[in-house]
Amino acid sequence: MCPSYRATGDEQHSTRGRARLLWEMLAGDLRSEGFRSEAVREALDLCLSCKACKTECPVAVDMAGYKAEFLAHHYEGRLHPLQHYIFGYADKLARWGSLAPWLTNAILTGPLTSPLIKYIAGVARERELPKLAAKSFVATRTNHDDPFALIFLEPSCASVFKDELPELFPNDPRARKMREQVWLLADWLSAKAPGFGAGRLNGAHILIHGHCHHKAVFGGPKKEIALLREAGATVEPIEAGCCGMAGPFGFEADKFEVSKKIADHGLLAAVKGAAPTTIIVADGFSCREQILQLGHTRALHFAEVLAQTCGCRG
Numbered sequence: 667m668c669p670s671y672r673a674t675g676d677e678q679h680s681t682r683g684r685a686r687l688l689w690e691m692l693a694g695d696l697r698s699e700g701f702r703s704e705a706v707r708e709a710l711d712l713c714l715s716c717k718a719c720k721t722e723c724p725v726a727v728d729m730a731g732y733k734a735e736f737l738a739h740h741y742e743g744r745l746h747p748l749q750h751y752i753f754g755y756a757d758k759l760a761r762w763g764s765l766a767p768w769l770t771n772a773i774l775t776g777p778l779t780s781p782l783i784k785y786i787a788g789v790a791r792e793r794e795l796p797k798l799a800a801k802s803f804v805a806t807r808t809n810h811d812d813p814f815a816l817i818f819l820e821p822s823c824a825s826v827f828k829d830e831l832p833e834l835f836p837n838d839p840r841a842r843k844m845r846e847q848v849w850l851l852a853d854w855l856s857a858k859a860p861g862f863g864a865g866r867l868n869g870a871h872i873l874i875h876g877h878c879h880h881k882a883v884f885g886g887p888k889k890e891i892a893l894l895r896e897a898g899a900t901v902e903p904i905e906a907g908c909c910g911m912a913g914p915f916g917f918e919a920d921k922f923e924v925s926k927k928i929a930d931h932g933l934l935a936a937v938k939g940a941a942p943t944t945i946i947v948a949d950g951f952s953c954r955e956q957i958l959q960l961g962h963t964r965a966l967h968f969a970e971v972l973a974q975t976c977g978c979r980g
């Protein structure tokens with residue numbers, strides 16, 4: 667079910683309600699307002715772009731795609747709100763910040779600077795700003811002509827190339843080629859190194875939370891579960907939908923309560939009820955951040971758990 671509808675119970679924030687308003691904008695009462703419609707913008711504002719409707723709805727509505735298209739037209743030729751630029755250019759800001767990560771982290775967490783940054787960026791006071799790693803990761807592969815495998819750890823990054831790129835460039839053979847080269851780590855290990863880590867996690871108990879895009883585009887963490895079970899762990903999937911963080915969504919001040927409500931549906935109850943020795947696995951960066959900030963528990967990526975089976979951590 668659409669997580670924003672589940673949290674608010676408001677038809678306007680359901681997939682059906684949003685689809686109805688989009689139709690009104692294109693062919694009904696809102697036609698005169700067109701893409702400048704505030705009613706449509708408001709209805710789409712609480713959409714987490716989780717893509718659940720793309721696979722769960724019987725008519726496969728891609729509301730995440732419609733939202734991106736709508737916002738592109740809505741702000742065409744005029745300025746976006748400041749926070750759109752801050753989150754949109756987060757990668758570039760992080761690149762600048764990584765020149766002196768200790769200084770950046772001191773600013774992000776400082777008692778005076780942190781509230782100021784949150785205020786400017788429209789981030790909820792209750793949120794902690796994520797810190798930069800002490801050492802940045804730099805891809806070293808430079809030969810882009812070989813059909814090498816692109817192995818992703820973050821499902822939402824992989825879904826960009828698997829799902830969104832071919833939709834943006836349906837007639838470009840490079841988009842199709844790239845799509846074929848995209849793998850999630852567990853899928854690649856299952857295909858190329860079956861039995862990896864077999865028997866090395868005997869006795870471990872794991873709760874695993876699937877990222878929305880992992881479920882919508884790659885069928886969910888089935889391969890992760892199979893590999894962890896082969897490694898000897900008892901693995902239980904957490905019965906929950908979206909974690910409620912969804913990139914910047916859960917950080918935004920006006921969405922914090924909705925984000926918390928969504929997380930409360932299944933995910934946080936499972937995390938808080940877990941034994942101290944239980945390992946919580948979540949492959950999504952947003953999911954791990956939500957579990958840390960609201961569940962006060964450090965979840966691990968599947969790769970971090972698997973690294974324990976081969977002594978190749980760090």
Ligand code: SF4
Nearest residue numbers: 668713714716717719
């Ligand atoms: S993408 Fe997710 S939040 Fe948005 S309408 Fe679809 S199910 Fe709801």
